[in-house]
Amino acid sequence: MSYWYSVSAPQDNIAVSTRIRLARNINGIPFPSKMSPEQFKTVNEAVRKAILESSTPFAKTLKYIAMENIPEIERFAMVERHIISHRFASNCQNRAIIISEDESICIMLGEEDHIRVQVLLAGLQFEKAYDIADHIDSLLCGGLDLAFDERIGFLTECPTNLGTGLRSSVMLHLPLIESHGEMSGLADSISKIGLTIRGMYGEGTKALASLYQVSNQITLGISEKNAIDNLKIIASQLIQKEQGYREQLNRIRLEDRCMRSLGVLKNARILTSSEMMSRLSDIKLGLSLGLLECRALPIKLIVEGQPYMLMRKYGEMSPDERDIERANMIRNLL
């Protein structure tokens, strides 16, 4: 199956993935934090119908799953695949998802808002991701009485989502901007124009593997197109800056760094998640510069080497056991 992390995609040397998220709510029902079990059922069923029973052929690719039917390890493995949020995986009673087989589409029912539509694609694919999200949105608008205010736009629990309810983001691999020590300065300037940069697993987390998620924060008084365009401009500036550094570098020093990481990954018997990520970041950089060859995609290994992803495959383990299993898995895949 072609998951976002397991395929090569347009411009994915630096831009690893593109994500579009829409927040929607149904009129006359409180937000999920105040909902009764009955109201959850009502919302889940209404959305299920609006999407899965619509006449669009699109609906056939999607599946409705009650979150309580998904085992805990798999729920947190979905968080590691960026399919659902951590809070949704932790607090899943009465909740459900509608998900496509390749996981590029996942609709969370009962996260912060009634409906959170996520489209997640490999590489740089804003148009395609937005088209899919927009198509789902039209199914929702057609089948449901959505909470919408003429002046404000879509109503959401958190005021930061009011208006378009849209959040677009792109995950960028920026090892050289990072090693030039420029990330925190860039984060400051970018925040002044309504965008944020965060580490790979979202808000408050440290960047691992030099993967940074850049997203637009403004949803009010701006069109979907303008919001996405702003993000595209900033993303392309960051990509150019990173590319520039890659062209200036001392080739032998970088080859040394990348090949050492490959040597460690091919030989280590114990591998923590954070070392794995930093080594695979080197491999990704080396691949993009033609400095090395590698049988597996680094981003795929990064995702599959996460703790719950490992336990989903090899069974429950202590952190020490995982470090050994992770080293085995990566060694075999390389």
Add this chain to the structure above:
Amino acid sequence: MSYWYSVSAPQDNIAVSTRIRLARNINGIPFPSKMSPEQFKTVNEAVRKAILESSTPFAKTLKYIAMENIPEIERFAMVERHIISHRFASNCQNRAIIISEDESICIMLGEEDHIRVQVLLAGLQFEKAYDIADHIDSLLCGGLDLAFDERIGFLTECPTNLGTGLRSSVMLHLPLIESHGEMSGLADSISKIGLTIRGMYGEGTKALASLYQVSNQITLGISEKNAIDNLKIIASQLIQKEQGYREQLNRIRLEDRCMRSLGVLKNARILTSSEMMSRLSDIKLGLSLGLLECRALPIKLIVEGQPYMLMRKYGEMSPDERDIERANMIRNLL
């Protein structure tokens, strides 16, 4: 050619090499620090005759070479192979050596004393090394009027060599005693019984690759046999202690450490001499425990990766160029 560093030898898992050195001087000629060019010629010629023109078949394996005929890079490469001393390589005017093809025997003429006989063998071979040194000594005693005092023994420039003029030493690979932080405590206790422990390249140098040279210091009032026996006892205690730690260790952690080092050596593009030594120390340890396989002998690589040994093979280079050439050489040999 089977040099001491390029062959497998008895008990060389821990004991890397055995060395016997004798200091001798000729009656009636000042010590080398005060010798005239004429006197150097006299000494060189007398020793050459006593050894090379003797009737022993042994003499045929030896060659006399004036130090001035050896280029500087090769002289310091000989220091790195432990064949001659650093001071002898630096100050070689009028000096000469008598050396065997496999370099196990090297007689320096005009080092601190007129004659310094060295026998250097791989592994633990005190008897064999002493037998060879003793045979050479009998040629010297037979052909020369050596400075000898009935009460004291052989006379030498430095009083620490008076008596037997013998120094015996063994180079031990002690990575686990070292990582238990016990080396300096051991060095203190051993010094109390007239022995010393030093880093690989002798006095005042830091131990690299966890290689330690243990030698007897007492030459006065003790027989050659007793001096060597004392060293053998201490060496065997150190070997047992190291072996004990090797049996207790956490196998997976050690395998991880050794395999990572192998991965780095097989992939690095830049390799300093000190990193090479520490990585090859891991490989040597891993080999001795059957944790890994390796096409080359670690000690051979350690010696051949030294700066002058590299330049002897690949021509004169800056330190940065050497680090690249060293990485290439090691990668190819592994």
